[in-house]
Amino acid sequence: xxxxxxxxxxxxxxxxxxxxxxxxxxxxxxxxxxxxxxxxxxxxxxxxxxxxxxxxxxxxxxxxxxxxxxxxxxxxxxxxxxxxxxxxxxxxxxxxxxxxxxxxxxxxxxxxxxxxxxxxxxxxxxxxxxxxxxxxxxxxxxxxxxxxxxxxxxxxxxxxxxxxxxxxxxxxxxxxxxxxxxxxxxxxxxxxxxxxxxxxxxxxxxxxxxxxxxxxxxxxxxxxxxxxxxxxxxxxxxxxxxxxxxxxxxxxxxxxxxxxxxxxxxxxxxxxxxxxxxxxxxxxxxxxxxxxxxxxxxxxxxxxxxxxxxxxxxxxxxxxxxxxxxxxxxxxxxxxxxxxxxxxxxxxxxxxxxxxxxxxxxxxxxxxxxxxxxxxxxxxxxxxxxxxxxxxxxxxxxxxxxxxxxxxxxxxxxxxxxxxxxxxxxxxxxxxxxxxxxxxxxxxxxxxxxxxxxxxxxxxxxxxxxxxxxxxxxxxxxxxxxxxxxxxxxxxxxxxxxxxxxxxxxxxxxxxxxxxxxxxxxxxxxxxxxxxxxxxxxxxxxxxxxxxx
Numbered sequence: 001x002x003x004x005x006x007x008x009x010x011x012x013x014x015x016x017x018x019x020x021x022x023x024x025x026x027x028x029x030x031x032x033x034x035x036x037x038x039x040x041x042x043x044x045x046x047x048x049x050x051x052x053x054x055x056x057x058x059x060x061x062x063x064x065x066x067x068x069x070x071x072x073x074x075x076x077x078x079x080x081x082x083x084x085x086x087x088x089x090x091x092x093x094x095x096x097x098x099x100x101x102x103x104x105x106x107x108x109x110x111x112x113x114x115x116x117x118x119x120x121x122x123x124x125x126x127x128x129x130x131x132x133x134x135x136x137x138x139x140x141x142x143x144x145x146x147x148x149x150x151x152x153x154x155x156x157x158x159x160x161x162x163x164x165x166x167x168x169x170x171x172x173x174x175x176x177x178x179x180x181x182x183x184x185x186x187x188x189x190x191x192x193x194x195x196x197x198x199x200x201x202x203x204x205x206x207x208x209x210x211x212x213x214x215x216x217x218x219x220x221x222x223x224x225x226x227x228x229x230x231x232x233x234x235x236x237x238x239x240x241x242x243x244x245x246x247x248x249x250x251x252x253x254x255x256x257x258x259x260x261x262x263x264x265x266x267x268x269x270x271x272x273x274x275x276x277x278x279x280x281x282x283x284x285x286x287x288x289x290x291x292x293x294x295x296x297x298x299x300x301x302x303x304x305x306x307x308x309x310x311x312x313x314x315x316x317x318x319x320x321x322x323x324x325x326x327x328x329x330x331x332x333x334x335x336x337x338x339x340x341x342x343x344x345x346x347x348x349x350x351x352x353x354x355x356x357x358x359x360x361x362x363x364x365x366x367x368x369x370x371x372x373x374x375x376x377x378x379x380x381x382x383x384x385x386x387x388x389x390x391x392x393x394x395x396x397x398x399x400x401x402x403x404x405x406x407x408x409x410x411x412x413x414x415x416x417x418x419x420x421x422x423x424x425x426x427x428x429x430x431x432x433x434x435x436x437x438x439x440x441x442x443x444x445x446x447x448x449x450x451x452x453x454x455x456x457x458x459x460x461x462x463x464x465x466x467x468x469x470x471x472x473x474x475x476x477x478x479x480x481x482x483x484x485x486x487x488x489x490x491x492x493x494x495x496x497x498x499x500x501x502x503x504x505x506x507x508x509x510x511x512x513x514x515x516x517x518x519x520x521x522x523x524x525x526x527x528x529x530x531x532x533x534x535x536x537x538x539x540x541x542x543x544x545x546x547x548x549x
Contacts, residue, residue: 076097077099078323079095082109083095084108084111088104089104113316117308120305131297131301156525159517160521160522167274167278168278169514180496184496184497191493196245200245202469209462212462214228218459223370271511278514278515281293290526300518311505311508321497358410360466361406364406370459394448397432397447399447403425429448434446
């Protein structure tokens with residue numbers, strides 16, 4: 001049965017991590033969604049057609065794996081890239097490759113972000129001690145000495161200006177990067193969701209064609225009973241698959257979009273707050289508002305700690321995405337191997353895909369046989385008037401037979417001379433339609449009445465529609481749809497997402513370092529400025545006293 005994995009977060013992981021992708025690029029052929037109107041047919045259907053289509057078959061994670069007879073091997077993805085120390089395994093090297101369901105993988109990749117977390121912790125503790133010492137010194141000690149250094153004053157002012165400018169530049173880079181990043185991740189999300197929607201649409205179209213085939217009747221001739229029963233069986237499987245895919249796609253899209261919007265809001269707020277903090281700190285320092293400066297120092301101390309932690313989180317996700325990109329490229333070269341990517345986007349079960357393909361071929365073959373049987377036994381026979389209803393005064397050139405694209409063993413068949421193809425049969429048969437009297441008898445030469453023409457066109461339309469879905473169903477057997485999806489993500493979306501995620505990463509680092517150093521020079525410059533004012537006042541009083549003597 002075509003069913004899908006029950007894990008509602010699996011698709012979210014590939015969407016979110018692919019938004020940080022960087023690494024190797026491969027070439028793929030883009031395909032478009034089209035509306036297929038079968039020319040000359042009275043019955044028409046909307047068909048989603050593309051060279052490579054896809055169906056997502058989700059199964060319970062950890063309970064089932066792909067059943068591919070061609071290859072039962074397993075492949076460790078991105079093994080060299082993920083060779084990192086694992087803190088959960090006594091800091092030994094992790095050798096399991098890219099696998100987001102493995103806690104040791106997360107521990108090893110999380111360890112790469114440890115320097116940022118350590119810096120955040122060290123900064124928080126050391127600066128807290130410095131603030132504590134300053135408070136004790138001001139509260140418990142009598143400070144009467146105000147030494148003043150012009151060099152210290154000038155350097156503190158210069159560094160304060162430089163680091164304030166650096167903080168502003170970092171905020172601009174961060175804000176611009178998050179805007180570009182959000183647009184790119186949304187495009188990637190829309191791409192993957194559109195592929196899922198297209199797959200569900202294609203499955204429903206196949207189901208609609210099969211359902212329509214059961215209702216086809218040409219001169220009261222219908223499909224055999226066993227063929228109709230097989231249609232009922234496969235319809236249940238296809239409709240179940242399409243419904244499950246549509247429901248999970250809709251649920252996951254909402255969750256993913258909410259996550260992307262939350263990340264964007266957090267980055268915007270962070271950039272705005274850090275920019276405002278840098279500007280106020282510079283302004284208060286220049287104005288000598290020491291009380292406000294110390295208040296901002298405390299706020300900045302906490303914000304800088306949070307920003308360093310944010311840097312570590314982005315660094316972790318950056319590495320995970322890089323691993324995912326390499327894993328996708330390696331899987332494209334080995335699409336039938338069992339890998340961790342099975343938990344995200346598995347290939348459809350080979351037996352199920354084969355069954356669906358055989359059912360559609362069989363229905364197409366049987367419908368063409370129905371049409372040709374009526375052409376041979378009724379339309380191209382010249383019955384005497386007493387043979388009504390087989391007689392309707394049919395006459396003129398014989399009606400060409402319809403080309404059957406498959407032999408009885410369902411292998412491909414070339415059209416014979418004199419046969420008309422599924423594509424243009426309705427246009428050809430128009431020339432054989434007669435005018436009828438009120439009693440339904442042909443009053444002009446012809447082999448088809450308008451009613452028979454309509455019935456045959458409907459049968460051909462369904463046969464042609466099922467035939468055109470052959471490439472779609474073939475791609476379900478060899479994982480082409482999954483391979484194309486991963487290749488397209490790597491080639492079409494990886495470069496821009498890599499560039500803009502780096503902008504965010506660089507912006508966070510610049511802002512963290514610039515504001516951290518600005519905090520130090522806010523205090524330093526405010527102190528030097530106060531000492532400079534006190535020194536000038538002392539010199540003025542001393543000079544006045546000296547002149548008074």
